[in-house]
Amino acid sequence: MFAVDAVSKSVDQIIQHKIDQKTKPVGALGELESLAKTIARVQFSANAETKKLTIKEPGLLVFAADHGIAQYGVSIAPSEVTSQMVANFANGGAAINVFCRQMGLNLEIIDAGVLKPLGLENVTEHRLGNGTSAIHLAPAMTLEHVKQGFEAADEVVERHALSGCNVLALGEMGIGNTSAAAAIMAALLELDVHKCVGRGTGVNDKSFELKKALVNEALKRHGSKIVSPVHALAYVGGYEIVQMTGAILAATQRKMLVLVDGFISSVAALVAVKLHPAARDYLIFTHVSEEQGHQLLLEYLQAKPLLSLGLRLGEGTGAALAFPLVQAAVNFYNDMASFDGAGINNLA
Numbered sequence: 001m002f003a004v005d006a007v008s009k010s011v012d013q014i015i016q017h018k019i020d021q022k023t024k025p026v027g028a029l030g031e032l033e034s035l036a037k038t039i040a041r042v043q044f045s046a047n048a049e050t051k052k053l054t055i056k057e058p059g060l061l062v063f064a065a066d067h068g069i070a071q072y073g074v075s076i077a078p079s080e081v082t083s084q085m086v087a088n089f090a091n092g093g094a095a096i097n098v099f100c101r102q103m104g105l106n107l108e109i110i111d112a113g114v115l116k117p118l119g120l121e122n123v124t125e126h127r128l129g130n131g132t133s134a135i136h137l138a139p140a141m142t143l144e145h146v147k148q149g150f151e152a153a154d155e156v157v158e159r160h161a162l163s164g165c166n167v168l169a170l171g172e173m174g175i176g177n178t179s180a181a182a183a184i185m186a187a188l189l190e191l192d193v194h195k196c197v198g199r200g201t202g203v204n205d206k207s208f209e210l211k212k213a214l215v216n217e218a219l220k221r222h223g224s225k226i227v228s229p230v231h232a233l234a235y236v237g238g239y240e241i242v243q244m245t246g247a248i249l250a251a252t253q254r255k256m257l258v259l260v261d262g263f264i265s266s267v268a269a270l271v272a273v274k275l276h277p278a279a280r281d282y283l284i285f286t287h288v289s290e291e292q293g294h295q296l297l298l299e300y301l302q303a304k305p306l307l308s309l310g311l312r313l314g315e316g317t318g319a320a321l322a323f324p325l326v327q328a329a330v331n332f333y334n335d336m337a338s339f340d341g342a343g344i345n346n347l348a
């Protein structure tokens with residue numbers, strides 16, 4: 001249902017020249033220069049007349065959902081904590097609330113399918129169900145759920161686009177979702193589960209072994225039926241991962257920049273890129289999380305994360321923390337003097 005255009009590379013020389021003419025040795029702003037190039041490519045593709053890079057009405061979407069597998073001892077917390085954290089988001093008390101306030105990000109919380117409806121005023125209800133089925137026993141959901149999830153995400157992104165937003169960050173909350181994310185990664189990259197399953201919220205050795213065994217069981221049960229990225233979402237995914245994938249495709253279709261958070265967000269990005277490879281051009285990978293498998297996934301996506309802070313919280317926290325770097329890339333590109341402008345001309 002989405003169509004994503006690759007960014008135009010025809011302006012690369014102009015962008016590179018502009019960066020190289022800034023009053024600094026060539027390349028001295030390191031990764032910030034690559035970041036500015038990514039942003040400039042996207043914004044020149046959105047509007048060939050672009051004079052200055054801009055960040056408008058930046059948003060951060062947190063998708064929350066529950067996972068049947070969480071009842072089998074794969075997390076430090078029970079599924080009920082997902083809803084309790086959604087209430088915490090709604091009250092402004094979670095880490096992501098604090099960081100969004102600090103960074104000036106418009107935060108929206110989406111209930112993609114936690115155990116029970118919460119009826120909270122400031123939470124968007126796009127519920128695909130009351131949590132998924134346990135993936136080692138049954139398909140997580142149907143293909144119809146995936147379609148509905150993509151449509152729901154499109155509605156959220158459209159609303160932000162209409163209010164002028166051109167940068168969206170993605171986060172999630174879902175007890176058990178590192179199991180689902182690892183299963184999707186293993187299926188789509190044809191990797192051994194040991195390379196993809198990590199300790200999530202911080203499970204002990206016993207639960208870690210059980211988690212690997214259950215994810216392995218899920219892949220044995222459904223592997224032959226996973227014939228496309230959409231099937232991976234349906235058989236072993238989660239409602240929040242579906243809607244994050246849809247949000248990435250909806251945003252990149254509208255030529256918005258997308259800030260990807262940790263492991264689960266990056267798995268949604270993997271699914272999006274498998275479906276529409278051009279979506280990769282719009283993605284900024286904000287950090288490498290502690291979760292085993294994230295580093296490998298970033299390598300597959302040829303992504304150099306901006307930050308490495310040992311985060312393993314999710315919620316979009318890494319994306320929010322990296323946002324000032326995105327602003328810095330825009331500002332140096334727009335406002336830093338060029339050698340000509342500053343009258344400096346004696347570099348070798």
Ligand SMILES: O=C(O)c1ccc[n+]([C@@H]2O[C@H](COP(=O)([O-])O)[C@@H](O)[C@H]2O)c1
Nearest residue numbers: 075174176177178200201262263289314
């Ligand atoms: O973003 C990450 O890389 C990340 C790594 C580990 C855990 N999390 C968060 O922890 C929850 C999933 O962990 P678990 O152990 O319940 O599968 C979920 O709410 C995620 O937001 C997130």
Ligand SMILES: Cc1cc2nc[nH]c2cc1C
Nearest residue numbers: 077081173201313314315
């Ligand atoms: C308390 C708590 C907060 C979280 N935020 C994202 N994932 C989480 C998991 C737990 C357990």
